[in-house]
Amino acid sequence: MTDTGAAAVLDDIDARPGSTASLLRTLIGLYLRPLGGWISTADLVALAVDLGIPAAQARTGITRLKQKGLLLAERRDAPGYRLDPSAVAMLERGDRRIFEMREMTDADAWCLVSFSIPESARSVRHQLRRRLQWIGAGAVSAALLICPGHLEGEVEETVAGLGARDWVTLFRGAHPVVEGSVADAAARWWDLAALRAEHLAFQRSLETLPSAPFAAYVHLLDRWRVLPYVDPGLPPAMLPADWPGRRSVDEFARLSAELADAAHAHVRAVVAAS
Template sequence: MTTTMDPSAVAADAVVLDDIDARPGSTTSLLRTLIGLYLRTLGGTISSAALVRLAADLSIPTARARTAITRLKQRGLLIAAPNASYDLNPAAVPMLERGDRRIFEVRTMRAGDDWTLVSATIPETRRDLRHQLRSRLQFLGAGAVAPGLWIVPGHLDGELEMLLDEIGARSFATLFRTADPRPARPLAEAVSAWWDLTALRAEHERFLTSVAALDTSAPFAAYVRLIDSWRVLPYIDPGLPAELLPADWPGARSVATFEGLSRELSGRALQHVQQCTTG
């Protein structure tokens, strides 16, 4: 007899939703942010009813919330548990911990800090890996110096090693550390070619516009939306030295805005979640 497997039944070691798989502001992204913020604090389990109630506090209708929850189960972030509840997939914890470091421990280079260069030669037979490496390096905040050669701030060296191991590309890559890269033109000009600063500026402006509209009288919804809007930026913006960026660069303003609102909202938001899940 042939048995059809429920697509929502995902093994605990299945591939889980990656850090920026879901578009910020979407229903799936907001729930993924909610889960990343609070499910570990709640012991890794939440009832279906509580999750739907919290979604309602984010102005997500019940039907849309249940559809998004199903999607998160299919992608392996959540696992169905007894008593109409959900467990956090243990395989998602390293991803969430990586996100914690990026989101809440913002780092910026200073003049003279180390850089790491990555030279990777991947055979034609592994074009899939080549594409994956390129997209993941962009997500890490790497600049493209030349085909097969990328550069990242030295403080991202550990994450770079993890990325290469995670996707199986370490054997194709050689890493170099330097505090003195010497392009043929001034370093600030080279940086503007290695990174798409226009796109990065647009992301900062998007973030600043989105948080200006937050209703801080509803701290839970405001905090989840703050994190959801912010969480992409610390990945794609590597934190380049101010000396190498335009004078009106909005990065410092974004960081200060995020940190100030986070301090203001996080405690009250957690109280709301605890009341909602224990009542």
């Protein structure tokens, strides 16, 4: 598998929150590193069952994650899995997004991404647009994207991972100067209606979290994890006055603080019992 393919598989941006694949990825991303990078198959399945995933379905899902390069089978005292080393950077990047979502101020810098990719590499062009929009870039035009300046490192990683560096130029810039208001421009560059719907759906979903702290915490992370990617955290001047993003951030932080310790204790107890 090429590096480009590996990066695309490991990030798995199409995993639907709430699905078996998504919940297992969230579970593994949260706990395998604190556990030393390895877990027995029996414990991983038991924790999946605690999330509401039937055991047989969990085993199938785990096998698929192994095939996608997130896990490597490794027997120690019992059959189990360890993290694929190539997945660690992706998980660490996800940690920064999920737990440290940044919101821009009106004075913050921007990163502009200009590209001219030949027709012979149109699949790279498609993947570049798709993956940059996944990390929060807006489309100014077909070949010019804009994102918060603090995401420049992620842009560089994405471009390099796709082997597109020769076709891409990055510019660091200050506040965009546009005809009309920057709020109107932001509404053209990003799908703010879809982002609003994502935030409101997340807030509604909090009413249906499981009662047990472990399951509640993993489901919370799984429902939240998309938002810090697709929402770039635009500055106040670019957003409507009633933007729901701040409430989502606050609710996630509040519930995380309430649930995280008990959830970690549950995982340690399951692993210790075996």
